[in-house]
Amino acid sequence: MDSALGWTHSSFDDSLARAVDAQRRSVLGTGAAVRLVGATLFLILTTTLWLTGGEDWSPYPLLLVPYVGVATVLFVVRNRPEASWLGIVQSPVDVALVYGLQHLALPISPFPAGVAGFSLGLFALVVTLSGLALRPTVVYGTAALSSVAQAALMREAGVGWGAVVIAVVTLMMVAAVKHYGTGRVRVLAVALTRAEVDSALEARRFQEVEEARRIIARMLDEEHEKNDELRALQHDKELLTQFLVHDLRSPLSALTMTLAWMEQELPQGHLHESARTGLAVTARLDRMITDMMDVPRLEQGRLEPRKVPLDMGRLLEDVRRSLENVARARKLTLDVVAPRTLALHGDPELLVRVVENLATNALRYAPTGGRVRLEGGTDAQGAWLAVRNDGPPIPGELRARLFDKYVQGDQERDNRRGYGLGLYFSRLAAEAHGGTLSVEDTPDWPTSFVLRLPTA
The missing domain is CATH 3.30.565.10 (Histidine kinase-like ATPase, C-terminal domain)
Known part of the structure; x- marks a missing residue:
């Protein structure tokens, strides 16, 4: 029982780890796709705005081009084992990208406070994307880095501390919501895995019971065959014993009759005593033969003593x-x-x-x-x-x-x-x-x- 429970616990843990890993790979692939598409769209839009005379958009293409390359690499390797730790590294890179873009845009923008406010949405997006790693530490770590970067940008733009605190609280709330969503995904994975393990256990129990039933049925068939063979052998043995007893008793009866005649006809003396001894010996032989016949009857309880x-x-x-x-x-x-x-x-x-x-x-x-x-x-x-x-x-x-x-x-x-x-x-x-x-x-x-x- 203990070994079965140990096997169940180990199988559940393994299945849970596989399920969570599968979910993580899936969402990391989704995150890679979102980053690649989003970065590409931002690159196209900012490049278009810059080329159409928006000088304050000029820093964006210079940083978005290498980021698109990184996002492309992450998307290509999304199904490989390396994707797990690349997804963790990607969140600090996202924070650094947003901070770098906004930091370069602040001095040349006619509305520095607007750029700083726009950064809050970008950092919230980065925190949301970090939740795809399915690791609470990554979510809260990204939120902390984003809070520091957002505070730095807002102070650089001359925004007051009250707004900075509100921005930090907002980012931490986004992190909490993502953590809750991540927890629900894990609960769902646990439930699905438990159902899968229970189904596998039930299937294994059914297979073991069916296998045991087949083994028992085969053993019973073999035992029935052996019993039939033993009954046949017992019948043959009894027939053989009866034939042997019959063949032994015929000459023994003739010898007994001869010795009995000699005992009656011979006068008292050595020969008469020898005839009596011979009769005693033949009587003992007859009892020995009877023993052979009576052993099976005694074994089966078919010989009742006449007391x-x-x-x-x-x-x-x-x-x-x-x-x-x-x-x-x-x-x-x-x-x-x-x-x-x-x-x-x-x-x-x-x-x-x-x-x-x-x-x-x-x-x-x-x-x-x-x-x-x-x-x-x-x-x-x-x-x-x-x-x-x-x-x-x-x-x-x-x-x-x-x-x-x-x-x-x-x-x-x-x-x-x-x-x-x-x-x-x-x-x-x-x-x-x-x-x-x-x-x-x-x-x-x-x-x-x-x-x-x-x-x-």
Whole structure:
């Protein structure tokens, strides 16, 4: 706003200066024309009177000839920058010319007082012409010089002091009237310039608003095109995901059926246990595929948890059994600490997948021979489920965005494993239950993921 006001003030001052300068050039040109025409007419008349026997007119042509030359030069350069200061100089020249002419005419004129009185009209004309410079100082300066010259001529002609005072007052009144006229011209120039500036500002505002409207319209069109492209890409992605899920589930279903048949047909022993482990792995793969399908639904709020009462200890024990062989292969201790009688209210399928995601993540980061614990309990805030491990703690700068989409830890990026969807899905599922999922500091456990659920 300040810059706009500054621009307006500066533009107004510049426009005003240009307008006044244009008016000054115009009136100076008019003054030059008046001086040239007037001096030429005076030259012709005085020369004619002198040649026809008027000896008292003889001094006039001698001074008017060079003055006509000066007036001609001023008229020629009236539109050039030099005209401004030439117009200022011209007023003292006019005063000097009138004084010189009348001073020479006084001794040879039979009526010296008449010559002195005639000088008053000439000096009044000179003061009037000085007003064309549009400068009050020039007007009053010319009036002062004219007053001195007029007083000198009148005293030389023997005129009394009373008449001299009246002549001086008359010249100053002429100057005051010209000053008033000059002021009115300046006021008019200011008004015209202000109107011009206001019009220019209004035009500029309209142009800026129109330009902003075009920019906004273009940006909206671009955003609409991008949104259309994103919707098309989202649709293609969902179709691709559905095709991939369909293609993955077909062989996975066949493998699951085979392992289930082997579990039923094989006697108890190593092979039977391997078949059970394979079934647990295929079940986990099926849940991972389901996670891929459920993330968009959770993001859009289209997946509502089917909340039913369930046993916390049994839920954690089921997850432990599904991951028992993975923990054994890495020589990890995987245990459960939770009261079996503690009931939860939630979607068993979603909660199992959440805890399994957290436990799989914990097994990946726990050191060989380390510990992973699945724990549950209640506090003043409600029920909670925790997955803890003694692996390296999560860096503070990573905690704030750990549950964002496609965010991975350093180890996952280095090994090129996972896509950063497991924790993101787990957070969405927790929030769909009205709960939270976070990393909390727990004694003796460098890393603890805690799922908190509201009471039923």
